[in-house]
Amino acid sequence: MLGGPDDDVVQEVWLAVVKGLPRLRRPDRFAPWLFTVARRAVMNRLRDAYTRPEPEPIDDLRGGDEAEAVVNRETLAGALAAVPAREREVLLLFYLEDLPLEACAQICAVPVGTIKSRLSRARVLLRRELVRKGYEA
Template identity: 30%
Template sequence: MQQAEEELLVLAAQDGDNRAFQRLFQRYQSALLRYGYKVSGDPQIAQDGTQEAWFRLARNIRQLDDPKAFKSWMYQLVHWSCIDLLKKTSGSELQLDQSDVVPEVSDNKSEQQESLNAAINRLPALEKQMIHLFYLEEMSVRQVAQVLRISEGTVKSRLNRARRLLKERFDV
Protein backbone atom coordinates (compact mmCIF):
# COMPACT_ATOMS: atom_id res chain seq x y z
CA MET A 1 0.00 0.00 0.00
CA GLN A 2 1.39 3.37 -0.98
CA GLN A 3 1.87 6.00 1.74
CA ALA A 4 -0.56 8.39 0.01
CA GLU A 5 -3.22 5.67 -0.28
CA GLU A 6 -2.75 4.78 3.38
CA GLU A 7 -3.14 8.43 4.39
CA LEU A 8 -6.38 8.68 2.41
CA LEU A 9 -7.70 5.53 4.09
CA VAL A 10 -6.81 6.94 7.51
CA LEU A 11 -8.58 10.20 6.73
CA ALA A 12 -11.63 8.30 5.49
CA ALA A 13 -11.63 6.10 8.60
CA GLN A 14 -11.42 9.23 10.75
CA ASP A 15 -14.55 10.45 8.96
CA GLY A 16 -16.36 7.22 9.88
CA ASP A 17 -15.83 5.19 6.70
CA ASN A 18 -15.97 1.59 7.95
CA ARG A 19 -14.71 0.16 4.65
CA ALA A 20 -11.57 2.28 4.90
CA PHE A 21 -11.01 1.05 8.44
CA GLN A 22 -11.56 -2.53 7.27
CA ARG A 23 -8.94 -2.09 4.52
CA LEU A 24 -6.45 -0.79 7.08
CA PHE A 25 -7.26 -3.79 9.27
CA GLN A 26 -6.73 -6.22 6.40
CA ARG A 27 -3.45 -4.53 5.47
CA TYR A 28 -1.89 -4.60 8.93
CA GLN A 29 -3.51 -7.38 10.98
CA SER A 30 -1.02 -10.17 10.25
CA ALA A 31 2.04 -7.91 10.66
CA LEU A 32 0.69 -6.60 13.97
CA LEU A 33 0.06 -10.13 15.22
CA ARG A 34 3.64 -11.07 14.35
CA TYR A 35 4.91 -8.00 16.16
CA GLY A 36 2.71 -8.75 19.18
CA TYR A 37 4.28 -12.19 19.30
CA LYS A 38 7.77 -10.72 19.08
CA VAL A 39 6.97 -8.48 22.04
CA SER A 40 5.22 -11.08 24.19
CA GLY A 41 6.53 -14.49 23.12
CA ASP A 42 3.00 -15.80 23.71
CA PRO A 43 0.51 -16.32 20.86
CA GLN A 44 -2.53 -15.72 23.08
CA ILE A 45 -1.15 -12.48 24.49
CA ALA A 46 -0.22 -11.42 20.95
CA GLN A 47 -3.79 -12.10 19.80
CA ASP A 48 -5.39 -10.37 22.79
CA GLY A 49 -2.98 -7.43 22.70
CA THR A 50 -3.50 -6.91 18.98
CA GLN A 51 -7.27 -7.09 19.40
CA GLU A 52 -7.14 -4.57 22.26
CA ALA A 53 -4.97 -2.29 20.11
CA TRP A 54 -7.54 -2.39 17.28
CA PHE A 55 -10.32 -1.51 19.75
CA ARG A 56 -8.31 1.45 21.03
CA LEU A 57 -7.48 2.48 17.50
CA ALA A 58 -11.14 2.36 16.44
CA ARG A 59 -12.18 4.40 19.48
CA ASN A 60 -9.46 7.02 19.11
CA ILE A 61 -8.66 7.25 15.39
CA ARG A 62 -10.16 10.74 15.18
CA GLN A 63 -7.55 11.94 17.69
CA LEU A 64 -4.68 11.10 15.33
CA ASP A 65 -3.49 14.47 14.05
CA ASP A 66 -1.14 13.27 11.34
CA PRO A 67 -2.21 10.37 9.09
CA LYS A 68 1.49 9.77 8.34
CA ALA A 69 1.90 8.66 11.97
CA PHE A 70 -0.73 5.92 11.63
CA LYS A 71 1.65 2.99 11.17
CA SER A 72 3.87 3.85 14.13
CA TRP A 73 0.79 4.60 16.25
CA MET A 74 -0.62 1.13 15.49
CA TYR A 75 2.62 -0.61 16.40
CA GLN A 76 2.84 1.46 19.57
CA LEU A 77 -0.69 0.41 20.56
CA VAL A 78 0.14 -3.26 19.99
CA HIS A 79 3.46 -2.97 21.81
CA TRP A 80 2.01 -1.45 24.96
CA SER A 81 -1.18 -3.55 24.92
CA CYS A 82 0.95 -6.71 24.88
CA ILE A 83 3.22 -5.38 27.62
CA ASP A 84 0.20 -4.51 29.78
CA LEU A 85 -1.20 -8.02 29.29
CA LEU A 86 2.18 -9.56 30.11
CA LYS A 87 2.30 -7.59 33.35
CA LYS A 88 -1.23 -8.67 34.26
CA THR A 89 -0.67 -12.34 33.49
CA SER A 90 2.80 -12.73 34.91
CA GLY A 91 2.47 -10.51 37.95
CA SER A 92 6.20 -9.88 37.64
CA GLU A 93 8.66 -7.99 35.54
CA LEU A 94 8.34 -8.09 31.77
CA GLN A 95 10.11 -10.95 30.00
CA LEU A 96 10.80 -9.89 26.43
CA ASP A 97 10.65 -12.46 23.67
CA GLN A 98 13.94 -14.12 22.83
CA SER A 99 12.70 -15.82 19.64
CA ASP A 100 13.92 -15.12 16.14
CA VAL A 101 13.42 -11.66 14.72
CA VAL A 102 14.16 -12.96 11.26
CA PRO A 103 11.26 -14.91 9.74
CA GLU A 104 11.79 -18.61 9.21
CA VAL A 105 12.90 -19.64 5.76
CA SER A 106 13.08 -23.00 4.07
CA ASP A 107 15.55 -25.76 5.00
CA ASN A 108 17.82 -24.90 2.08
CA LYS A 109 18.94 -21.59 3.54
CA SER A 110 22.58 -20.81 3.18
CA GLU A 111 25.17 -21.01 5.93
CA GLN A 112 25.43 -17.23 5.79
CA GLN A 113 21.71 -16.83 6.47
CA GLU A 114 21.94 -19.29 9.36
CA SER A 115 24.89 -17.40 10.81
CA LEU A 116 23.06 -14.09 10.47
CA ASN A 117 19.95 -15.51 12.17
CA ALA A 118 22.06 -16.85 15.02
CA ALA A 119 23.84 -13.51 15.41
CA ILE A 120 20.53 -11.62 15.50
CA ASN A 121 19.18 -14.05 18.09
CA ARG A 122 22.12 -13.24 20.38
CA LEU A 123 21.36 -9.51 20.33
CA PRO A 124 19.76 -7.94 23.41
CA ALA A 125 15.94 -7.89 23.28
CA LEU A 126 15.60 -4.16 22.58
CA GLU A 127 18.07 -4.29 19.70
CA LYS A 128 16.25 -7.30 18.24
CA GLN A 129 12.97 -5.37 18.36
CA MET A 130 14.61 -2.40 16.67
CA ILE A 131 16.08 -4.60 13.94
CA HIS A 132 12.60 -6.10 13.42
CA LEU A 133 10.84 -2.72 13.20
CA PHE A 134 13.51 -0.93 11.17
CA TYR A 135 14.48 -3.61 8.66
CA LEU A 136 11.57 -6.05 8.48
CA GLU A 137 8.67 -3.64 9.03
CA GLU A 138 10.58 -0.88 7.17
CA MET A 139 9.81 1.80 9.74
CA SER A 140 11.75 5.03 9.92
CA VAL A 141 13.91 5.91 12.91
CA ARG A 142 11.19 8.32 14.03
CA GLN A 143 8.53 5.60 13.83
CA VAL A 144 10.67 3.11 15.78
CA ALA A 145 11.22 5.78 18.44
CA GLN A 146 7.48 6.40 18.68
CA VAL A 147 6.65 2.70 18.98
CA LEU A 148 9.25 2.05 21.67
CA ARG A 149 8.79 5.44 23.38
CA ILE A 150 12.44 6.33 23.24
CA SER A 151 14.32 9.17 21.57
CA GLU A 152 15.37 9.09 17.94
CA GLY A 153 18.97 9.46 19.08
CA THR A 154 18.63 6.33 21.20
CA VAL A 155 17.20 4.43 18.23
CA LYS A 156 20.08 5.55 16.01
CA SER A 157 22.74 4.66 18.56
CA ARG A 158 21.15 1.30 19.41
CA LEU A 159 20.73 0.40 15.72
CA ASN A 160 24.36 1.36 15.16
CA ARG A 161 25.35 -0.79 18.15
CA ALA A 162 23.27 -3.70 16.82
CA ARG A 163 24.87 -3.41 13.38
CA ARG A 164 28.33 -3.30 14.97
CA LEU A 165 27.56 -6.38 17.09
CA LEU A 166 26.23 -8.21 14.04
CA LYS A 167 29.31 -7.27 12.07
CA GLU A 168 31.56 -8.63 14.84
CA ARG A 169 29.52 -11.80 15.34
CA PHE A 170 28.82 -12.38 11.68
CA ASP A 171 32.42 -11.70 10.69
CA VAL A 172 31.43 -9.38 7.85
Protein backbone atom coordinates in the same frame (compact mmCIF):
# COMPACT_ATOMS: atom_id res chain seq x y z
CA MET B 1 9.19 -9.01 18.85
CA LEU B 2 7.32 -11.94 20.37
CA GLY B 3 9.15 -14.60 18.40
CA GLY B 4 6.02 -16.01 16.78
CA PRO B 5 2.41 -15.33 15.95
CA ASP B 6 0.26 -14.25 18.88
CA ASP B 7 -3.38 -13.71 17.99
CA ASP B 8 -4.22 -12.38 21.46
CA VAL B 9 -1.83 -9.47 21.08
CA VAL B 10 -3.05 -8.74 17.55
CA GLN B 11 -6.63 -8.62 18.78
CA GLU B 12 -5.61 -6.44 21.71
CA VAL B 13 -3.86 -4.00 19.37
CA TRP B 14 -6.78 -3.74 16.95
CA LEU B 15 -9.24 -3.33 19.80
CA ALA B 16 -7.15 -0.44 21.16
CA VAL B 17 -6.93 1.06 17.65
CA VAL B 18 -10.70 0.91 17.12
CA LYS B 19 -11.35 2.43 20.54
CA GLY B 20 -8.68 5.13 20.14
CA LEU B 21 -9.27 6.09 16.51
CA PRO B 22 -11.87 8.77 17.32
CA ARG B 23 -9.28 10.50 19.53
CA LEU B 24 -6.62 10.57 16.80
CA ARG B 25 -6.21 14.27 16.05
CA ARG B 26 -3.79 14.06 13.14
CA PRO B 27 -4.63 11.33 10.60
CA ASP B 28 -1.25 11.84 8.90
CA ARG B 29 0.36 10.46 12.09
CA PHE B 30 -1.61 7.19 11.96
CA ALA B 31 1.36 4.88 11.29
CA PRO B 32 3.52 6.07 14.23
CA TRP B 33 0.43 6.05 16.46
CA LEU B 34 -0.43 2.48 15.39
CA PHE B 35 3.12 1.27 16.05
CA THR B 36 3.05 2.94 19.46
CA VAL B 37 -0.18 1.12 20.35
CA ALA B 38 1.31 -2.16 19.10
CA ARG B 39 4.55 -1.52 20.98
CA ARG B 40 2.70 -1.08 24.27
CA ALA B 41 0.78 -4.31 23.77
CA VAL B 42 3.94 -6.23 22.87
CA MET B 43 5.89 -4.81 25.81
CA ASN B 44 3.08 -5.81 28.16
CA ARG B 45 3.17 -9.34 26.76
CA LEU B 46 6.97 -9.50 27.03
CA ARG B 47 6.79 -8.37 30.65
CA ASP B 48 4.42 -11.24 31.33
CA ALA B 49 6.62 -13.70 29.42
CA TYR B 50 9.73 -12.77 31.41
CA THR B 51 8.03 -13.90 34.60
CA ARG B 52 7.52 -17.43 33.20
CA PRO B 53 10.41 -19.95 33.06
CA GLU B 54 12.11 -20.45 29.69
CA PRO B 55 11.30 -23.65 27.79
CA GLU B 56 14.11 -26.05 26.92
CA PRO B 57 15.64 -25.36 23.47
CA ILE B 58 14.85 -27.78 20.65
CA ASP B 59 17.83 -29.15 18.70
CA ASP B 60 18.05 -27.98 15.09
CA LEU B 61 17.28 -30.61 12.47
CA ARG B 62 19.48 -30.59 9.38
CA GLY B 63 18.05 -31.76 6.07
CA GLY B 64 17.04 -30.64 2.59
CA ASP B 65 16.74 -27.12 1.29
CA GLU B 66 13.29 -26.52 2.80
CA ALA B 67 14.36 -27.87 6.18
CA GLU B 68 17.54 -25.81 6.03
CA ALA B 69 15.53 -22.66 5.32
CA VAL B 70 13.37 -23.40 8.37
CA VAL B 71 16.48 -23.95 10.47
CA ASN B 72 17.95 -20.67 9.19
CA ARG B 73 14.74 -18.84 10.16
CA GLU B 74 14.76 -20.53 13.55
CA THR B 75 18.42 -19.62 14.05
CA LEU B 76 17.70 -16.01 13.16
CA ALA B 77 14.60 -15.93 15.37
CA GLY B 78 16.60 -17.42 18.23
CA ALA B 79 19.40 -14.91 17.73
CA LEU B 80 16.90 -12.04 17.61
CA ALA B 81 15.31 -13.31 20.82
CA ALA B 82 18.72 -13.09 22.50
CA VAL B 83 19.03 -9.39 21.63
CA PRO B 84 17.63 -7.13 24.39
CA ALA B 85 14.07 -5.91 23.77
CA ARG B 86 14.96 -2.25 23.13
CA GLU B 87 17.55 -3.10 20.51
CA ARG B 88 15.42 -5.87 18.98
CA GLU B 89 12.52 -3.44 18.67
CA VAL B 90 14.65 -0.96 16.70
CA LEU B 91 15.98 -3.74 14.43
CA LEU B 92 12.47 -4.89 13.62
CA LEU B 93 11.09 -1.41 13.05
CA PHE B 94 14.04 -0.30 10.89
CA TYR B 95 14.70 -3.44 8.85
CA LEU B 96 11.47 -5.43 8.80
CA GLU B 97 8.98 -2.57 8.83
CA ASP B 98 11.31 -0.41 6.72
CA LEU B 99 10.61 2.69 8.80
CA PRO B 100 12.91 5.73 8.71
CA LEU B 101 14.93 6.61 11.81
CA GLU B 102 12.61 9.52 12.61
CA ALA B 103 9.53 7.27 12.69
CA CYS B 104 11.36 4.72 14.85
CA ALA B 105 12.26 7.55 17.24
CA GLN B 106 8.64 8.70 17.44
CA ILE B 107 7.36 5.18 18.07
CA CYS B 108 9.97 4.49 20.77
CA ALA B 109 9.60 8.01 22.22
CA VAL B 110 13.36 8.65 22.17
CA PRO B 111 15.64 10.97 20.16
CA VAL B 112 16.93 9.90 16.73
CA GLY B 113 20.46 9.68 18.14
CA THR B 114 19.29 7.08 20.65
CA ILE B 115 17.73 5.06 17.82
CA LYS B 116 21.02 5.20 15.91
CA SER B 117 23.00 3.97 18.92
CA ARG B 118 20.46 1.21 19.68
CA LEU B 119 20.55 0.13 16.03
CA SER B 120 24.33 0.00 16.06
CA ARG B 121 24.39 -1.96 19.31
CA ALA B 122 21.67 -4.30 18.01
CA ARG B 123 23.69 -5.12 14.89
CA VAL B 124 26.74 -5.99 16.99
CA LEU B 125 24.73 -8.11 19.43
CA LEU B 126 22.90 -9.94 16.63
CA ARG B 127 26.16 -10.65 14.82
CA ARG B 128 27.74 -12.02 18.04
CA GLU B 129 24.72 -14.22 18.72
CA LEU B 130 24.68 -15.61 15.18
CA VAL B 131 28.41 -16.39 15.37
CA ARG B 132 27.86 -18.04 18.76
CA LYS B 133 25.15 -20.22 17.19
CA GLY B 134 27.57 -21.33 14.48
CA TYR B 135 26.46 -19.08 11.63
CA GLU B 136 29.23 -18.23 9.20
CA ALA B 137 29.03 -15.20 6.93
